[in-house]
Amino acid sequence: MNYVANVGLEVHVQLRTKTKIFCGCPTTFGAPPNTHVCPVCLGYPGAMPAMNSEAIRLTVLSGLMLGCKINPYSKMDRKNYYYPDMPKNYQISQYDQPLCLGGGIEITRPDGTKKTIRLTRIHIEEDVGKNMHFAASSGIDFNRAGTPLMEIVTEPDMAGADEAMAFLEALKEILAYGGISDVNLEEGNMRCDVNSSVRPAGQETLGTKTELKNMNTFKGVHRALSYEIARQIADVEKGTRIRQETRRWDDLAGITLTMRSKEEAHDYRYFPEPDLLPIVLSQAQIDEWAQVLPELPEQRRARMVRDYGIPEYDAGVLSADQDIANYFEATAKLAQSAKAASNWIMTTVLAKLTELHLTIGEVKITPAQLAGLINLVEAKTINIPTAKEVFELMFAQGGDAAAIVQAKGLAQVSDTGAIEKFVDEAIAANAKTVADYKGGKEAALKALIGQVMKLSKGKANPGLVNDLLKRKLS
Numbered sequence: 001m002n003y004v005a006n007v008g009l010e011v012h013v014q015l016r017t018k019t020k021i022f023c024g025c026p027t028t029f030g031a032p033p034n035t036h037v038c039p040v041c042l043g044y045p046g047a048m049p050a051m052n053s054e055a056i057r058l059t060v061l062s063g064l065m066l067g068c069k070i071n072p073y074s075k076m077d078r079k080n081y082y083y084p085d086m087p088k089n090y091q092i093s094q095y096d097q098p099l100c101l102g103g104g105i106e107i108t109r110p111d112g113t114k115k116t117i118r119l120t121r122i123h124i125e126e127d128v129g130k131n132m133h134f135a136a137s138s139g140i141d142f143n144r145a146g147t148p149l150m151e152i153v154t155e156p157d158m159a160g161a162d163e164a165m166a167f168l169e170a171l172k173e174i175l176a177y178g179g180i181s182d183v184n185l186e187e188g189n190m191r192c193d194v195n196s197s198v199r200p201a202g203q204e205t206l207g208t209k210t211e212l213k214n215m216n217t218f219k220g221v222h223r224a225l226s227y228e229i230a231r232q233i234a235d236v237e238k239g240t241r242i243r244q245e246t247r248r249w250d251d252l253a254g255i256t257l258t259m260r261s262k263e264e265a266h267d268y269r270y271f272p273e274p275d276l277l278p279i280v281l282s283q284a285q286i287d288e289w290a291q292v293l294p295e296l297p298e299q300r301r302a303r304m305v306r307d308y309g310i311p312e313y314d315a316g317v318l319s320a321d322q323d324i325a326n327y328f329e330a331t332a333k334l335a336q337s338a339k340a341a342s343n344w345i346m347t348t349v350l351a352k353l354t355e356l357h358l359t360i361g362e363v364k365i366t367p368a369q370l371a372g373l374i375n376l377v378e379a380k381t382i383n384i385p386t387a388k389e390v391f392e393l394m395f396a397q398g399g400d401a402a403a404i405v406q407a408k409g410l411a412q413v414s415d416t417g418a419i420e421k422f423v424d425e426a427i428a429a430n431a432k433t434v435a436d437y438k439g440g441k442e443a444a445l446k447a448l449i450g451q452v453m454k455l456s457k458g459k460a461n462p463g464l465v466n467d468l469l470k471r472k473l474s
């Protein structure tokens, strides 16, 4: 029998605010434990929270980018439970009146087709502390407690691990574009709970779902989901009932394990937070925030294809990072060929960034300098291998491509007379290869071109070399 999986995500995103959600403590990552704390975020009795309006603005902006309905009236609620990293014994969250409702994200499936994943809601809440375990004892770091989080809840619209990954990638891109979050996974800026269930193909009702808690890498989500869906199918086939439960992913063993039976909303005894006023947003306020809505990744891709005539694939690669897209556009505006600019950035520049763990902002070559190099190739002043050589020099120290070519005497030899001399030399010195070519071995021509290029110290125009050799040998 064929099975269909249904996956829904609850993604926790750390909002890019300077201070915590209910107090003035900084949100900077990596400080020594318990140095960014105060009575409010430590949960002292009687300490009063005060709402950080920037957290609301960023969440509303996200809602607008994701096509949500913004609730003019929403409120904060207490979610009651005990855990050592949360000494108040309740987390301030939003229950029945979240900031945003509905919306969706269009993803591209592995086969290239598009699909919209519907959002249920977006609400804000505070993060909790972090348990730390040492050899002889355990401790809690409260620096993270009270960090503003936005929780994005989806409908169970994803059909498996690939679609869940595509959703997370698309969401991450949009949030980065909007300046909503640093979306740095290493620093825990994006974590998610993953709900999944399986049902026989053709059956309408969803199967019983399980939840995987606190996944903090996209790769982990993909591996855990692939395992979990296969596990559920195997159990259903065996006739074992799937239990509604919370499971955890053991990354080393590559399996999911039962943690506890799934809690229901009523277990948390939600009630309205009495220390915070409801959030009331006027349409004028929402409209004002909407004015700074950025161009979304999908819109930018379409515009890049339209404005620069580059393939959709290129636009997808280049727009995945806003800074790289900016770098490309600045280069393409000055280069004679936008496609050449795209090729250089997608291959040579991005490879360097990966190799040296750099961001595009740290690259010494400016877009104008890269365009200068591209234009030398377009004008046939230098060939591609020479351009790569010049690129290396520019990458190390920046500088003007034309000046480097001039100083190093790298300009391509397009003078037929000079190339003819090298061609004659190569033919004279490689009698056997010449005979091979004349005997019908096409590959021998490549070897001869190589010889000519060597004699010219890489400066001969390869197109001319090819033409001349063919003419002389025919």
Ligand SMILES: [Zn+2]
Residues within 6 Å of the ligand: 020, 023, 024, 025, 036, 037, 038, 039, 040, 041, 042, 146
């Ligand atoms: Zn604080």
